[in-house]
């Protein structure tokens with residue numbers, strides 16, 4: 342008898358592919374720091390009926406050992422962390438899991454890497470917007486982010502200019518944005534933003 346959290350899946354069923362019986366949907370929240378991505382992701386996990394995993398890029402940075410790095414090592418370590426994060430997301434989705442990704446596309450290569458990795462028809466690309474003034478107000482309140490970080494990211498983060506759906510958290514609550522995204526899912530049009538971006542940017 343399998344215990345709690347164990348499955349009775351046998352070798353034959355596993356080999357027949359019944360372990361992966363669905364395609365993992367990727368709800369990709371892209372916005373600057375402090376735009377409210379994590380707050381929306383938490384609300385999404387509350388309001389979506391099926392099991393979803395919240396994979397924030399911050400969690401991957403937090404997993405790294407705290408050992409101090411030489412300044413010349415840092416860029417490579419950060420780049421490998423981001424590349425690993427993208428592959429972890431792709432891996433979870435390939436295992437049939439639905440995921441909510443919480444990421445900052447503040448360098449173009451991050452988008453290109455994701456475009457090459459994620460099945461584009463399974464991605465719902467969500468632009469999380471917020472006014473500059475409100476971003477700075479949040480940074481002052483939080484105290485754990487440099488003032489002006491979000492403003493510096495604004496132009497590049499949304500530079501690709503294409504989304505399946507956008508939310509503006511300047512005045513809308515995270516709960517309201519999450520409900521809009523949930524209600525959008527059953528009627529999302531094809532081709533998806535990821536399919537269109539892939540055609541444009543990865544010839």
Ligand SMILES: Nc1ncnc2c1ncn2[C@@H]1O[C@H](COP(=O)(O)OP(=O)(O)OP(=O)(O)O)[C@@H](O)[C@H]1O
Nearest residue numbers: 373374375376377378379380479483510513514515
């Ligand atoms: N819709 C909202 N309205 C008002 N305040 C919000 C809203 N969403 C988030 N906040 C506040 O803004 C701050 C940042 O929120 P959150 O951590 O969700 O943003 P984030 O985009 O994930 O940030 P980061 O990338 O820096 O981790 C928090 O203090 C949060 O309470």
